[in-house]
Amino acid sequence: MDYIGTVSGGVFKFDSRRFGYDWTPGRRAVSDMFTHSGRVQEIYAALHIAASTKKPVFDWSAAAVKAALTEDALRDYSQYYNYLITENFPLLVMVGEYDMLDGYMGQTLWMKKTLHTVDKDFWVQDRKIYSFHAETGASTRVGGYYRQAGNFTFLTVPKAGHFLPGDNVLASLAFLDDYVNHGILQCRGAYKRGKT
Numbered sequence: 001m002d003y004i005g006t007v008s009g010g011v012f013k014f015d016s017r018r019f020g021y022d023w024t025p026g027r028r029a030v031s032d033m034f035t036h037s038g039r040v041q042e043i044y045a046a047l048h049i050a051a052s053t054k055k056p057v058f059d060w061s062a063a064a065v066k067a068a069l070t071e072d073a074l075r076d077y078s079q080y081y082n083y084l085i086t087e088n089f090p091l092l093v094m095v096g097e098y099d100m101l102d103g104y105m106g107q108t109l110w111m112k113k114t115l116h117t118v119d120k121d122f123w124v125q126d127r128k129i130y131s132f133h134a135e136t137g138a139s140t141r142v143g144g145y146y147r148q149a150g151n152f153t154f155l156t157v158p159k160a161g162h163f164l165p166g167d168n169v170l171a172s173l174a175f176l177d178d179y180v181n182h183g184i185l186q187c188r189g190a191y192k193r194g195k196t
Contacts, residue, residue, distance in 0.1 A: 001101065015161025016098045027060070034058035078114035085117040085152050090183040092153045092175065094144070096160030096167060104156050111154070122149045130155065130185060132174040143171035146185060153185050 001013045010020040035058055037043060044050040049057060084091045095107050112123055127145040134141055146155040155175070160167035178185050 004100065011100070012161075013101045014099060014163065015096070015167070016100050017161065031058070031060070076114065078110075081111075081115055082117045085115070085150070088151050090151050090179055092155060092179055092185070094155045094157055094164060094175065096162055096164040097156050097158050098160065099162040099164070101162055107154070118149060118152060122147055122152075127156070130171075130174075132171065134170040141170065143168075143174050148185060151184060155185070 005011060005013060005020070008019075012018040012020050012023050034040065034043065035056065041050060044052070044057060081091065081093075093107065093111070095102065095104050097104060108123070111118070125147055127147055129142055130144040130146055131140045132143045133139070142158055144155045144157045146153055148154075157164045157168055157171055160171075165172040175185065
């Protein structure tokens with residue numbers, strides 16, 4: 001990722017539609033709100049962190065936490081995916097199409113190698129188009145491209161990077177609605193949230 005960032009002129013690894021310098025103004029606005037706002041104590045109280053002894057109270061990352069979790073980040077958790085699939089628990093794995101950090105190709109390669117509970121034919125089946133009607137309009141929107149086998153779904157979400165619920169909130173609401181109400185994505189040409 002460092003190499004890609006260098007040769008691209010600083011493309012943002014969480015969303016290849018942006019460069020790092022595009023992210024900076026938005027990041028600065030959030031930092032200012034949590035550190036320099038005239039109402040910062042009210043914000044901390046609303047978030048239940050007003051009594052924090054941490055200095056500064058708000059920080060984008062915590063080096064001590066990162067160091068403590070490094071070993072966990074390197075562990076293979078595929079047994080949990082396999083367990084959920086075997087136990088018929090509804091499992092949806094989503095990736096944003098512009099996420100270079102944990103995007104479609106990386107997830108696919110990892111899951112092909114480690115998910116022994118998914119039939120190999122799963123990975124060669126044509127992806128279906130997930131369509132839905134957003135509450136903000138009547139036009140049908142593409143919410144993603146997916147493969148599904150039993151209780152397991154692997155979904156690529158357009159117009160989204162690493163933080164896909166924020167990038168494509170309407171599609172994310174539709175997925176969540178399907179999983180809460182049906183336990184799996186519903187294959188339908190036109191979809192309106194909350195209706196079957």
